[in-house]
Amino acid sequence: MNVLSQTTGYAIEALACLAASSSKSMMVREIAAETGIAQAYLAKVVQRLVVAGVVDSKRGYRGGIYLSRSPSDITIKEIDDAVEINRPPDRCLLGMTSCSEERACPAHDYWKETRESVRHRLTTLTLDDIVAFEIGRKAGDSGSSPLGAG
Amino acid sequence: MNVLSQTTGYAIEALACLAASSSKSMMVREIAAETGIAQAYLAKVVQRLVVAGVVDSKRGYRGGIYLSRSPSDITIKEIDDAVEINRPPDRCLLGMTSCSEERACPAHDYWKETRESVRHRLTTLTLDDIVAFEIGRKAGDSGSSPLGAG
DNA sequence: CCCTTAAAGGACATGAGGGTCAATAAAATA
DNA sequence: TATTTTATTGACCCTCATGTCCTTTAAGGG
Numbered sequence: 001m002n003v004l005s006q007t008t009g010y011a012i013e014a015l016a017c018l019a020a021s022s023s024k025s026m027m028v029r030e031i032a033a034e035t036g037i038a039q040a041y042l043a044k045v046v047q048r049l050v051v052a053g054v055v056d057s058k059r060g061y062r063g064g065i066y067l068s069r070s071p072s073d074i075t076i077k078e079i080d081d082a083v084e085i086n087r088p089p090d091r092c093l094l095g096m097t098s099c100s101e102e103r104a105c106p107a108h109d110y111w112k113e114t115r116e117s118v119r120h121r122l123t124t125l126t127l128d129d130i131v132a133f134e135i136g137r138k139a140g141d142s143g144s145s146p147l148g149a150g
Numbered sequence: 151m152n153v154l155s156q157t158t159g160y161a162i163e164a165l166a167c168l169a170a171s172s173s174k175s176m177m178v179r180e181i182a183a184e185t186g187i188a189q190a191y192l193a194k195v196v197q198r199l200v201v202a203g204v205v206d207s208k209r210g211y212r213g214g215i216y217l218s219r220s221p222s223d224i225t226i227k228e229i230d231d232a233v234e235i236n237r238p239p240d241r242c243l244l245g246m247t248s249c250s251e252e253r254a255c256p257a258h259d260y261w262k263e264t265r266e267s268v269r270h271r272l273t274t275l276t277l278d279d280i281v282a283f284e285i286g287r288k289a290g291d292s293g294s295s296p297l298g299a300g
Numbered sequence: 301c302c303c304t305t306a307a308a309g310g311a312c313a314t315g316a317g318g319g320t321c322a323a324t325a326a327a328a329t330a
Numbered sequence: 331t332a333t334t335t336t337a338t339t340g341a342c343c344c345t346c347a348t349g350t351c352c353t354t355t356a357a358g359g360g
Contacts, residue, residue, distance in 0.1 A: 009245025095159025210327030
């Protein structure tokens with residue numbers, strides 16, 4: 001049971017790394033080194049963020065990428081949408097293809113509410129929250145999560 | 151955002167079809183015809199259910215498959231476990247590999263609770279509930295779901 | 301203008317999920 | 331026993347997510 005893909009996870013980690021950096025701009029290579037994500041693949045992921053306008057980029061000498069907005073203004077949902085292009089529609093909770101809005105399966109309404117709840121979290125959570133997580137992580141801290149036990 | 155795989159969905163539909171049938175036993179071919187699932191693939195899926203002891207089978211002339219227990223005694227979770235062999239562990243809500251129980255991401259606790267809620271639904275919901283769904287479907291009925299709006 | 305540098309982009313590799321097809325094994329019946 | 335029937339099994343194919351490698355394009359600095 002997964003919500004965001006591993007690739008979207010990479011995007012989040014990379015952007016959090018960028019947002020947490022003291023310098024405004026970073027090279028993909030630096031981010032890859034810090035996060036441990038494979039550089040060549042991360043470059044492809046970053047490309048999608050550039051296309052979506054989440055980050056801006058500059059080529060060549062002294063090039064790199066930088067956030068197009070404040071971290072508090074970039075939601076996880078937005079990052080996910082940027083990365084997951086041509087996303088297949090959500091399946092029924094039970095995986096049944098015969099389940100539809102008109103003829104709901106026994107878990108249909110429950111699942112609809114749950115999906116909506118998750119979607120709400122994703123639009124509420126911003127890069128700032130992730131940065132706090134990353135900082136805490138480096139400090140060996142186990143500080144409380146911004147959203148609590150939900 | 152998917153919970154059960156398409157293949158598990160096939161298993162549920164097939165078992166519901168079997169449970170709803172007036173005859174105790176059905177051939178895979180019949181179930182495939184009624185559900186619209188590809189026969190050759192359904193045979194493989196059914197095989198996993200046989201191995202897991204959810205259904206029994208008989209080969210040759212007048213052979214077929216039949217439920218090993220009452221439909222009210224077969225949970226969706228059990229079907230899922232039977233089908234999903236070697237299932238990879240659940241990812242963090244945010245897809246971050248660096249998230250763990252020791253150093254939780256900002257959505258960790260929330261996601262843990264949500265996962266548990268879904269798991270509970272899956273262990274509560276039985277084949278009987280699905281059969282009711284299928285029967286209502288054939289009748290063009292839009293009857294209420296056994297579990298309500300959750 | 302030439303060289304270096306870093307993002308952009310294309311070609312290809314790999315593994316899992318979903319799916320097909322043909323061969324094999326057991327069960328009933330003629 | 332021979333034939334039919336149906337589950338079982340193995341080999342193969344397609345698509346997609348993930349990932350690597352190599353070339354191309356733009357931007358600065360000498």
